[in-house]
Amino acid sequence: MSNPAIILENISKRYRLGMVGSGTLREDIAGWWYQVRGKEDPYSRIAETNNREQRGASNYVWALKDINFSIEQGEVLGVIGKNGAGKSTLLKLLSRVTAPTTGNIKARGRIASLLEVGTGFHPELSGRDNIYLNGAIMGMRRSEIKAKFDEIVDFAGVERYIDTPVKRYSSGMYVRLAFAVAAHLEPEILIVDEVLAVGDAQFQKKAIGKMKDVSMGQGRTVLFVSHNMASIENLCNSCALMHQGKIEMLSRTSEVVSRYLRINTSDGNIPLSKAPREEGNGQLFFSDCKILNATKQRTHSVLCGEPFQIRGVIDVVQKTVAPSLHISLAISNKDGLQLIHLSTDEGLSGNVAISQSDQQVRFYCDIPGLNLPRGEYYITLFVSDGRTVFDHVEHGVKISIEDGDFFGNGKVKASNLGLVLQKSTWSVETSET
Amino acid sequence: MSNPSDYTTVIKPNAGLFNLKMREVWAYRDLVFILARRDIVATYKQTILGPLWFLISPVLTVIVYMFVFGSIAGISTDGMPQAVFYLGGITLWNYFSSCFTATANTFTTNAQIFGKVYFPRIVAPMANVLSNMVKLFIQMLLFIGVLAYYLLQDNSAITLANEIYLLPVLILMMAGLSLGVGIVISSLTTKYRDFKNFIGFGVSLLMYASPVIYPISAVKDQGYGALLAYNPIAPIIETFRYIFTGQGCLDWNGLLVSGLATICILLFGLILFNRVERTFMDTV
Incomplete structure (x- = not known):
């Protein structure tokens, strides 16, 4: 640990938000005029940490703050x-x-x-x-x-x-x-x-x-x-x-x-309503989502190949009128790779319309059996009207899949050499010629 | 920890004011030539006439000038044939204006590349100046051709002056001046887009403040003729015509002042450009 190729010392980078370039000549002159009169320049307030999910008071933001490391x-x-x-x-x-x-x-x-x-x-x-x-x-x-x-x-x-x-x-x-x-x-x-x-x-x-x-x-x-x-x-x-x-x-x-x-998930420990949001205008809000096994009992783990249901609640925070609502659930593995995408567009015949008086949307997604090997998976929840994204929770719910009799042959241990499982029928012949 | 002096690259928030990084520019000299070549080759890809376009535009311009300024307005050409006078003027002027315009827009046209890769930014305008110089040489061949035609006609109005050796100096001055003014404007444009609007009409106005369509002798005695002395381009164009035709005037003082102005503007431009290039990506 004595021969770093790169050393970064106290690296910070400040950016200016909003309109840059237009009106800056005026602002620069105004800022200069404030300084001349010995007042604080309102255009150079102290920058804030970089959190794009929160609206800040300052026009400046630290894209990087005090980075120190060496490679x-x-x-x-x-x-x-x-x-x-x-x-x-x-x-x-x-x-x-x-x-x-x-x-x-x-x-x-x-x-x-x-x-x-x-x-x-x-x-x-x-x-x-x-x-x-x-x-x-x-x-x-x-x-x-x-x-x-x-x-x-x-x-x-x-x-x-x-x-x-x-x-x-x-x-x-x-x-x-x-x-x-x-x-x-x-x-x-x-x-x-x-x-x-x-x-x-x-x-x-x-x-x-x-x-x-x-x-x-x-x-x-x-x-x-x-x-x-x-x-x-x-x-x-x-x-x-x-x-x-x-x-x-x-x-x-x-x-x-x-x-x-x-960081990106609620990990099953944070309630969905408090999980960090990837995007969305907040009009609709995923407040709950749970997994029910074949006997309609709440669970966090299902067997591979076993039928289960994902059941969720979307609260209507602000009155919303949408002729067709798209709800989708995506299942990704622990590497963050999205493997399965389920959506009302494919799994529901007809439209979900919400009108002014609706206060809650409940959805039920039945899955006859997941073709995924044993492991931890995350469910991402997404709702939009096709144009506006109302809510998007990346990896909002954790689901673990246990070994099950996916292939229906009595063997519960499936190979995890592939990312997904697939049923197949084989015939193998030996011959002497 | 090892000796800090083996770090060959040190990135700091601000560079020294007079650190013009000429050694780095030298290391990138091949890029100047490759970029210049790209400019020339790419402009005329998929055109039928190809580089002939370099000649068509001055020929058409001269014809229009001969008609408008020569015949209708009747502006003096200092005793030179109109074709020689106008062609001489616009050959050099076009060099200035195209270098200047391209240089002034350096940051905006190259934002794509500059946003992804580092190289000394001055390389881009230098390549402009170089590729336009090739264009200038082609157009000068046309000018020399026209000149030769009048010489063969035994027109006593045209004789090569003894000071023809000044030609490379004039071209270098024009290159330096357009680069200098261009990088000043481009540096300002990164922050204040106001200057971008200025570039277009600024160039056309500047042409009328330079002896392109009239000789200095025609305005010397007029009120604003004195103002012309402050335009560093004027002596360069005037001398350019003089050395080829022996007509007009050779103003050594004007040329000297113009040379000094060129060096000052270029130096000022380089310092400004060096300051801006470090963070222009944040404002562009």
Whole structure:
């Protein structure tokens, strides 16, 4: 622990909310005039912590506040957090897109940032020209690009189209070419933001493999921001959890990931009505949701394959008139991966309409048997009228699934090698020819 | 802890006022050329006439000027053939105006790239100045062609002046001036969009304050002719015409003042630009 590749000291970043750019000349002059008269400038009130769910009094907000940490050479650090937690701001500071308000960042070696792939790609130019253009924008010398040109084209697998303008490329080819340039940058420090979310599965695998090579084989430091817990766990040895502009936790990846998923859910411990809301205007409000087993008893765990019911209550907080209400429930696993989506659009014939006098909506969702292996799962609740989101509770209810006789063959232990279970009938023959 | 001096990159809230990061710009020199090449190649992709467009616009402009300013308004051309006079003026003026406009819009046109990747931002306007210089050279070939035509006609009004060696100096001055004024405006535009509105008509007004469609001699004795002396562009255009035709005047003092003004504006612009580039992404 003595050779950090990057050190962040007291990093803070303040942003101004609302309209920036229009009327600022007037405000600046007014602010200056207040100062001249020795009064407090009303336009520079003290900034507040970054919580997008609360409306604040100040026009300024700390997107990052007093961030202190260091990253060892050769480490792959994952950064996770909710939307608006400050992940992107942190990456922007590290990649020097914008400067911090306070603090210092010290880094050893060249920093290359992949906040997106294909930055500066010009649609009219050929693949060849764009490799040079993109490479140079990322800080490569022309001779370096030339030396690696064949390797880049080979990695992207676009040899046939290399002299075709990239606007004629399929989106997959475009991304592959863009990532290929980035992958051959050879910086000492690589900063990556969710770019792996694009491209087909085969390419994603290739890309993750390349990033592993970069960090392990070549001793480079990688900072990786993603919402995909699977790739974070796959790639990073340690992980930082950001919350409201601060580093909430910095530890081994598996611990941080499970902590992150707990922040986002009521965990069965918090009543649904007090659970944090992802979005929604509050007109309608999920006040209760419970799981009933086949004998209509309240439970938190159901057997795999066993029928059960999800029963919930939506309170009408403000008078609402909606000709058709969409209620949906999504079931995700502990990695946050959404596996099943249930909705009144598919499971209900007809419309749910609410009129002025309605005060409560109760819903009953019967499930003949979940095809999910044993484990902890979360239910996300969502209600809208198709345009306006009334309420959205991410991972509001926990449900655990126990081993059950899903396959109807008397064996209760199902394989958990796949994310979902599927019934199948086999016939196997042996033959001598 | 290891020696702090091995940290090659240090990111701080504010950079020194006079730290112009020229070494970093030098490291990105290839990018200047690649961006300049992109500008040139991309503009004329999928056009039939391609780079010929570089020539069509000055030819049409000269024809219109000859008609409007030459025939109708009857403005003096200092004894030069009208085609030579107007073409000389607009060749250099177009260089200034296109460099200036592109540079002034640097932050807005490149916001996409600047928001994702760091490189010294001054690279983008430098590439503009360079790609426009290629355009200038092509247009100068046209100008020299027209000049040659009149020379072959044995028109005594045209002779190459001895000071033809000033040509590269004039082009560099024009490049420096457009870059300087451009980056000042672009720095201000990031925060105050008011200046954006100014760019468009500002350029066309500035043309009338420069000796593009009239010679300095025609306004010298008029009231506002004195004002023209404060326009650093005026001596450059005037000298440009002089060195090719031997007509008009060569004002060494004006040229010197204009050179000093260029250096001052460029330096001021660089300092301002360096301050703005660090956080402009937050306001753009």
